[in-house]
Amino acid sequence: MPALFALALAVLLQHFLGALAWAGLLAVITWPAHVHLQRRGWPPAASAACLVGLLILGFVGPSILLLNTLGGELAGVQRLLARANETGIPVPVWIAHLPMVAEHAVQWWNEHLALPGGLNRLVGSAAGDFAPHLTGAARLWGSTILANALYLFLALLTLFVLYLHGPAAIHHVDTAGMRALPRQYPMLRRVFPLSVRGTALGLVSVAILEGCVLGAAYAIAGAPAPALLGVLTGYFALVPGGAPLSFSLVSLLLLGQGHSGAALGLFCWGAFELFLVDKFIRPKLIGRRVNLPFLAVLFGLLGGVSTLGVIGLFVGPFMMAILFEWLRDNTAFNTNSSVDVDVYSSTDETNSASADRTDNTN
Numbered sequence: 001m002p003a004l005f006a007l008a009l010a011v012l013l014q015h016f017l018g019a020l021a022w023a024g025l026l027a028v029i030t031w032p033a034h035v036h037l038q039r040r041g042w043p044p045a046a047s048a049a050c051l052v053g054l055l056i057l058g059f060v061g062p063s064i065l066l067l068n069t070l071g072g073e074l075a076g077v078q079r080l081l082a083r084a085n086e087t088g089i090p091v092p093v094w095i096a097h098l099p100m101v102a103e104h105a106v107q108w109w110n111e112h113l114a115l116p117g118g119l120n121r122l123v124g125s126a127a128g129d130f131a132p133h134l135t136g137a138a139r140l141w142g143s144t145i146l147a148n149a150l151y152l153f154l155a156l157l158t159l160f161v162l163y164l165h166g167p168a169a170i171h172h173v174d175t176a177g178m179r180a181l182p183r184q185y186p187m188l189r190r191v192f193p194l195s196v197r198g199t200a201l202g203l204v205s206v207a208i209l210e211g212c213v214l215g216a217a218y219a220i221a222g223a224p225a226p227a228l229l230g231v232l233t234g235y236f237a238l239v240p241g242g243a244p245l246s247f248s249l250v251s252l253l254l255l256g257q258g259h260s261g262a263a264l265g266l267f268c269w270g271a272f273e274l275f276l277v278d279k280f281i282r283p284k285l286i287g288r289r290v291n292l293p294f295l296a297v298l299f300g301l302l303g304g305v306s307t308l309g310v311i312g313l314f315v316g317p318f319m320m321a322i323l324f325e326w327l328r329d330n331t332a333f334n335t336n337s338s339v340d341v342d343v344y345s346s347t348d349e350t351n352s353a354s355a356d357r358t359d360n361t362n
Contacts, residue, residue, distance in 0.1 A: 002180075018311065019151040023158035025314055026055065027166065028193050029200045034163055048163030052156055059235075065228070085120050089113045092258055187325055191290060195318040198289025203313065206282045207237040210273070214247055217269055221262040223250050240305045240313070243274055290321040 010017065030051055037047040091109045096102050112122050162169055177185035215230020223229060229250055236242030247270030254263035283297035292300075297317055304316025 016151070016154060019155040020158060021311055022155045023162060025196055025311070026155070026159050027162040028196045030055075031166065031193075034166070044164050048160050051163065052160050055159075056156070065231075086116060088116045187329070188322065191321045191325055192318060194289045195321045196314050198286045199314050199317050201289070202282050202285035203238055205285055206277055207234045209281070210234060210237040210243050210277060213273055214243070214270060217247075217266055217273075218250055221250075221254060221266040222259060223254060223266075239310060243277075244270065247274075286317055290317070290324075292317065292320055292324060296320040296324060 013020070034047050034051060037050065038044060042050070089109075091106055091114060095105050095109060098105055174185075174189065177189065181188070211230045211234020214233045215226055218226035218229050229246070233243060233246040236246045247266060251263040251267040251270070254260075254266060279298065280294075283294050283301065286292070286301070287294065287297040297320065300316035300318075300320035301313060302316070304312025304314070304319075306312070308315055
């Protein structure tokens with residue numbers, strides 16, 4: 001009966017399970033900070049409000065900075081495009097050196113962009129062709145953004161409530177866990193926070209590392225605003241696929257400016273750095289907390305992301321941690337059992353030998 005009720009409750013809340021899961025993960029990750037603030041005399045409500053505010057600022061702040069920067073750049077881009085439309089855009093030198101398609105590319109450029117007013121005509125034609133698709137995409141993206149905003153609000157609200165009533169929530173979870181899995185739950189309760197916090201530490205550390213390293217690479221390659229691009233790359237690195245998207249876009253920007261060598265060098269360095277970070281550094285940082293081998297963390301991360309998306313970054317290593325804890329417990333049990341058998345065998349042999357000596361003496 002309890003299992004059926006839990007299944008029915010999961011079906012009822014299926015659209016909000018993601019928000020509840022993220023609230024729980026954030027509560028587990030930041031709970032030591034909440035406890036620390038309360039020990040320093042902060043009321044629970046003030047500590048909860050402070051931590052939720054810091055989380056909002058940490059994720060919304062870069063977006064505000066980006067929009068502010070883009071707002072200042074859009075006027076300059078608009079003036080540049082207007083000037084290019086009046087005079088025409090000459091063919092870049094690097095297009096003439098493209099293999100196999102150079103002749104057709106130069107011809108197309110001369111017909112559409114090199115003539116005065118060509119840019120305006122090209123944009124108008126493309127907008128007319130893509131208008132129906134853009135309208136449908138705008139509706140889809142609009143509904144998606146609103147739904148995700150609702151989920152984010154529910155996750156933050158749930159996180160605030162968990163901060164306020166954390167001890168009671170922990171008590172209820174412990175009670176339910178001990179009733180459902182009396183033998184396995186103590187191990188799960190010990191491994192889960194270690195795994196989640198280790199994963200969070202690995203993600204944040206790697207994001208900071210990639211932001212600094214790729215930001216320096218942007219500056220060396222001559223990209224505009226390398227500090228801002230480095231900060232954005234660090235935030236994008238928190239999401240699977242964010243870092244390669246960032247340095248690929250910056251490489252395309254450099255290629256569009258005519259710096260083909262710098263674009264190629266930046267892309268190759270980004271791919272090499274991403275390979276090292278994702279395949280060696282991140283698994284090592286995550287596996288330290290729960291004593292997991294390198295391959296277990298790597299496959300846990302890859303399997304979790306491919307199956308569950310971003311939240312799989314936490315689920316995959318946790319499941320691997322449970323597997324290896326179970327293997328360690330069984331190995332220890334088998335080792336102790338074999339030692340006991342050897343001790344008993346040695347004792348029996350000693351007793352038999354003593355009995356034989358006694359018989360011979362008699």
